[in-house]
Amino acid sequence: MDCYCKFLIPILNICLIVLLVTQLQEVLKNDRLFRQRSYLKALNYLANQIPFEVIHDDTDFNEFANVLKAMPEAPFVIMYDSSNVDVVLNHICNIQFIPNTLSRLVALAFDREAQMALKEKHPNIVNGLVDLKKFSTVPENHGYVTYSLALHTHAKICASLALRGIDFWSMHPDTIWTQNFTQLNVEQMYPDANLIFDTIGNDTPYYMRMKNWICGATFFVRGNPTTYQFFRQTESFMLSFQSPDSTVMAYLCGHSRYKCSFLPHTIASNYNYFEGPRENVPALVQLDAGKLEGESKMDLLKRVNFIFQFENGTCNPEAFQNAREIVKNAFADTPRRDTRFEPDTMKQKYLLKHIFNIDPLDKKMFLTSHYTLI
Template sequence: MFWPILFLILTSLAQNVVLAAECEAANEFNHAALLFCFTTAASLISLVILFIVCFKFRGGKLLRIETRLFTVMDQVLQNTLPIVLTEEMLYKSLDLKTQENIYHASLANYNRALEYLNEAAKDFVYGDFSTSVQLNEVLERTRSPHVILLNKHALNVTLNFVCNLRHFNATSGVVAFAFDYHSYTVMKGSFPEISVIYWKMMSLEDRFQAGDGRYQLFQYFRARLSSYLSTTADSFWMIQADTIWKKNFFTTVEYSDADLLFDQEGEEGLLSEMTAGGYYYVKSNEKSFKFFKNIGDTLLEYYVTDNNLMTRQCLLQMYDVTCRKIPYSTLVNWRYEPREDRPEPPFVQFDGGEGAEEKFLKMKKAGALYVDPESLSEEPRPARCLPLIATEPGQKVKATKNINKANWVIRSAHQATEWLCLLIPRLRTFILGYVFPFYAYFLAI
């Protein structure tokens, strides 16, 4: 009886968190706050009572989570957890108008994104990589590429980033995939030492944001590209341009003993075990190919993020890959809290959920400007790099936080989850492997 009851309590807790997020998104903030607090408290109290009973009647020993439990869960939860989110039963406690707003908005987002991705994916197939003369000529010259993906809306940030890399002579291995001809022309003219590939995808020429169909397509493209590079390159880095470097990243980070190396979502607790997904290193082999192929396949079926799938597959040791983490003290993101008693991180990512234009303005305000702003133009002409390093090594470059409307729910849910994992450490596998990958999107979008 223990494990079925535990599973029901945890499922109820997760559903309460999702429901609270959806209520808040429908401008039912007070209702959502009360609902979340009371139902979460009830779930946690039930969990404590359950463990007290077990502790009392099991001679002072809590039950050990058996490996076979996770095997069974893997078969059941892969098919049930994504479906739970769209069950109308979650909304029965709300008035009819709120039910309709929440249910249809959530389901519409889910369906629109998946339908868009599956439709767009018909015009882009895995075989396009092997038939691309330009790509394979680049791979003949660059056996361990450092890959950047961009469109015209991320162009200024990317120009600033590559200018930053020039200060450390770190541009020679860069391979930039430009999804529109404007970006291709500017990057090609600005940096003759890097390889620029024009990968025409009209669906990715426009601006996109987390959760919409274009963003899902972007993740899908990246997963398919990663699986292809796992069979053709010796190794590769996937890197993100919204980052400031204070030293050469490629000579700072050690990764020789890993199949895969990922950045961390946070500094401690569950966040330290979660993948952020902006930076990752891949050693090419069959295991890595299967790892990213499965991510692409899963994106076509479920409304999920690739970084949560990376966390899941590493944690469950799928395909026998060896995963390692880049220390958070080395590469930080929007969660980073500067302190006087510790050194500044050498790499800072401006990934607070804003658009590339806002990120560029924040970099400029922080003194982290490496491209000459006078050379930027709406016309497709080359940009110029500033001659001196704009950010001194001792100057603080802070990743700024973006507090969106669902963050209060995310933070509350995270704290409750951390508490549960302290009580039952083996729950980390269940939460990171089975809950977060399928639930996280519905809290944040």
């Protein structure tokens, strides 16, 4: 036995050295780790200039929050900036003629120009401001850093509202309403849940492996100390990892104390709906993909006929009535996902992880979904 060990240990040492050298070469060839570190440094620098306390204690934000707290039903909170005011105006026309909906819509702008533009068109909509315009000059990865800063600020806003005990829906203006979502009484469907999230995917086998991966376009928050802690954890995590809020929230929901529930795809879905059989049209569909190169979100909406206003800006009352059929037939050339064409190694890897309880739902892998973006 000693004889075998005498030869085996040096061989293992050599193998380990070769492995380490190989990994080091890969790191040096791929500077992604250095770019990731630069990104996190920039995000931390900007986020530290607008800490949670600055938002939570701001006089104007206090007034905004007090209006939300006084509302008889949970408000639908959308956040926007100057880049998508046109999308917000189209969204308002989408829900304009749905009973008990527009009265629950509140908006929070990330720059004053956007706030003024919306206020001019719809002065009766509650319209707050958390100004991020001063952070628009970011040298490296400008678009992605400012996008991440908006997501990080969104988590702080959710934490602030939760700390005040305000129940609310967080929604995106690029979400198409195909029916009266308010009539579904979703909050009552999950009375014990602190948080209710939409998820990516559809009900085909391919997406069963991504069960409870949060989309983040539509979610409900019961304002209490637990949900406050949830969003503080989300913002903290985002400063240490290159992960968007949706992936962090999906990971945190693995802890049962947060009491997360998840909406079926028949209620809320995203672009993945168009990759499925389309038998059941969801009440809400977010267009988080589908853009062609150089297209804006409004260009996309026009191309697929998700326009709810006339050219003069007034709302089209017939457009909502046709929304369900338009959604069902949109993106006709979108290919459908099919697990039959996946490599066997992918299927085996997922099966083994599930058997040995090693990140069985791939939530840790979901955290890395943005790693290739910088």
